[in-house]
Amino acid sequence: MKLELKRQDFLKAWQIAERFVDSKTAKEAIGGILISAGEDNTVRLEATDLKTSVRCRAEGVNVIEQGQAVVPAMILGSMIKKSAADDLMLEVNAERGFLNAGNSKTRFAVFTVEEFPKIPESASADNICEIAASELARAIVEGGSSASQPTDFPRYIGACMLRAGDGCLRGISTDGKRLSLSKVLCETITKDEDLLLPAQALKDFGKTLSSSYDGSATVKILADDSTVWFGLEGVEFSIRRVDATFPIYERILNNVVKTSLDIDSLTLASVLERIDIIAKTTTAHIMSMTLNPAGSLKIMARAPEKGTASEELEASVGGEYMQIGFNVAYFLDGLKVLGPGNVHIEFSDEEGQTRMKRAGHEEEFLYMLMPARLSPQDRAAEDEMGEFYNQADPDDDDEEDQDGNADENNGENFQQ
Numbered sequence: 001m002k003l004e005l006k007r008q009d010f011l012k013a014w015q016i017a018e019r020f021v022d023s024k025t026a027k028e029a030i031g032g033i034l035i036s037a038g039e040d041n042t043v044r045l046e047a048t049d050l051k052t053s054v055r056c057r058a059e060g061v062n063v064i065e066q067g068q069a070v071v072p073a074m075i076l077g078s079m080i081k082k083s084a085a086d087d088l089m090l091e092v093n094a095e096r097g098f099l100n101a102g103n104s105k106t107r108f109a110v111f112t113v114e115e116f117p118k119i120p121e122s123a124s125a126d127n128i129c130e131i132a133a134s135e136l137a138r139a140i141v142e143g144g145s146s147a148s149q150p151t152d153f154p155r156y157i158g159a160c161m162l163r164a165g166d167g168c169l170r171g172i173s174t175d176g177k178r179l180s181l182s183k184v185l186c187e188t189i190t191k192d193e194d195l196l197l198p199a200q201a202l203k204d205f206g207k208t209l210s211s212s213y214d215g216s217a218t219v220k221i222l223a224d225d226s227t228v229w230f231g232l233e234g235v236e237f238s239i240r241r242v243d244a245t246f247p248i249y250e251r252i253l254n255n256v257v258k259t260s261l262d263i264d265s266l267t268l269a270s271v272l273e274r275i276d277i278i279a280k281t282t283t284a285h286i287m288s289m290t291l292n293p294a295g296s297l298k299i300m301a302r303a304p305e306k307g308t309a310s311e312e313l314e315a316s317v318g319g320e321y322m323q324i325g326f327n328v329a330y331f332l333d334g335l336k337v338l339g340p341g342n343v344h345i346e347f348s349d350e351e352g353q354t355r356m357k358r359a360g361h362e363e364e365f366l367y368m369l370m371p372a373r374l375s376p377q378d379r380a381a382e383d384e385m386g387e388f389y390n391q392a393d394p395d396d397d398d399e400e401d402q403d404g405n406a407d408e409n410n411g412e413n414f415q416q
Contacts, residue, residue, distance in 0.1 A: 001037050001067030005088040007080060007101075009060020013045055014077060016056055016212055016235060019204065021073040022049040029115035032070040035092075037063045046119055047073065052201040053119040056235040070111035071097055079106050120238055122229040125222035127190050128164050133232070134215030135184040136169070140206035142182030142365045143171015145337045147199030155244040160199040162228075164221070165192035172249065173199060178330055178369035179249055180337070195221075195228050196242045205230065205237055253368065256352065259291050259319040261345040262359060268343070269335045271311050272328055275301045278309040279328045286372050287331075290323045291315075291347070301328065302378060324350050325374040334367035 014033070022030040034046040035058075043058040069092035076099065080088065085102035092098070092110055099106045144160035156174075163170040167189065171182040209219070213232060220231040223241075230237040272287070279287050279301035290298040297315035302308040324347060334356045335343065342359035356367040 001035070001069050002063075002065035002091045003035075003037060003043065003089070004062040004064060005080075005090055006060030007083060007086045007088055010058055010088075011080060012060075012212075013056045013058040013234075014080065016208060017045040017047040017054055018073045018077050019208060020047045020049055020052050020054045020237075023074065029070050029111040030117060031073060032111050032116070033073045033076075034068065034070050034113065034116045036068045037061075037066050039063075039066055046116075048117055048119055050117060051198055051240050052204065053238045054235065055119060055238075065091075067092070068113045069097065070113055070116045072108060072110070075108050079104075120227045122222050122227075122231070122236065122238070125224045125227070125229055126193075128193050128195070128221040128223055129169065129186050129189040129191075130218055130220050131169055131184070131186050131188070132215065133209045133213045133217040133219050135186070136219050136221075136230075137206045137209040137215075139169055139171035139182045139184050140202050140209075142337055143180055144173050144199045144203055144206075145333060145367065146175055146178045146180040147173040148175035155242055156196065156246050158199055159196050159242045159244065159246070160202050161246050162195040162197065162202075162221075163193075164189045164195070172246070174247065174249060177327075178334075178367070179252075181249070181366040181368075183364060193223060194246065195223055196244060196246055197228060197239050198242055201239050205239065208237075252353070253355075253366075254348065254353065256348040257319065257346045258349050258352075259293075259317065259322040259347040261291060261297065261347070262316040262318075262342060263297070263345070264341070265335045265338050265343045266340050267313070269332060271299055271313060272332050272335070275299050275309050275311060276328045276332070278303050278307055281306050284372065285327050285329055286325050286374070286378070287328045288323060288325050288374050288378055291317045291321065293317050293319065293321060319347075322347055322350065323374070324354075325372040325378065326354070326369065327372055330369050334369065337367060338365065 017033050021033060025031040030048060030050060036044045041063045043061040043063065044055060045058050046055045071092065079099055083101040083104065089100040097108045097110045139162065147160055148157045157176060160171055160173040163172060167185065167187055168183050169186040173180050217232055222229040222231065226241055227238050228241060275287050279285055281303045287299055287301040295314055295317060296312055297317065298310065298312040300308065300310040338356060338358055344357050344359045344362065346355045348354065351371060353368050353370060358364060
């Protein structure tokens with residue numbers, strides 16, 4: 001195989017392909033990119049990490065000799081990116097590859113084509129829908145924000161479900177203590193389908209959508225029993241489906257609102273990041289929020305023998321007075337996905353679900369999380385920082401566990 005390359009044009013496809021190479025495996029074919037040069041002067045790049053795969057058409061290539069080759073992604077990619085020349089010559093035989101770039105010449109080892117995994121074809125897959133790239137990217141980012149690490153059990157907590165139906169595409173994930181639900185309109189659905197995919201693979205694909213494609217680009221989604229394909233002009237991504245049953249989350253969600261909070265998300269996130277300096281030094285990573293219907297919000301975290309942080313700010317609080325605990329990191333995750341602007345937060349009670357939404361756009365995205373139990377000493381610790389609402393009972397201090405950490409609420413969750 002022998003190819004003339006226009007460096008900048010060729011890099012556009014190469015950089016998409018290399019994102020899905022198994023970068024930890026440099027000595028096996030999945031650490032490489034399969035280049036196929038055809039008789040019609042078309043060149044196709046293929047890459048896979050065995051969970052996610054991509055097949056894309058490369059531009060800026062003149063085929064001098066046809067053929068196929070699996071080239072090392074890291075080595076060849078670095079050489080092309082750092083080359084000072086714009087016109088390159090790539091030549092590959094059965095054992096070696098050669099890259100000539102002006103006065104620079106590089107020789108490198110290659111893999112045999114037979115070693116490269118076969119990427120599934122979408123020819124017989126069912127058409128699910130077509131959707132704007134920007135809308136799909138939003139559903140992935142928002143809907144996947146509650147997924148946990150893929151090594152956790154059960155398997156669905158490391159996954160994100162794309163649900164096509166009722167004129168919408170929904171992105172949904174849960175780790176048992178929180179749930180994310182994103183909804184985007186989609187009027188081209190031809191088959192109602194639940195597509196459960198590994199969350200990290202889907203997020204990597206979402207990043208590629210956001211960084212490499214105009215928001216107006218259209219994505220065609222296809223699926224069979226084992227794989228889901230996302231097709232754009234000249235590019236097709238495929239992700240293996242997760243073989244697991246997603247919880248029936250609709251049974252958990254409720255509309256009970258005892259207290260509500262309306263506040264600017266960036267203001268609240270800034271406060272939480274300061275509170276987290278203390279909270280993250282504890283195992284439980286807990287803060288307490290005291291919501292005063294008179295118009296104030298107090299947030300506090302304490303770490304035995306290390307310190308206490310407290311901050312009070314004006315806020316629009318509706319309903320009843322409430323003191324409630326949360327994992328700071330989980331709460332911040334929700335605010336970050338919601339983005340800048342006003343957020344509307346609904347609290348069921350001290351042990352019930354809390355729902356976070358964009359004010360004025362409540363139907364677009366829901367981030368729901370479960371509170372954490374506050375120890376009696378956490379409740380009483382407000383007195384150390386000055387009175388705010390003196391409702392703590394000092395006599396309960398000795399009931400705290402020995403290390404002073406609060407226990408997370410292990411009651412209501414999303415697991416079946």
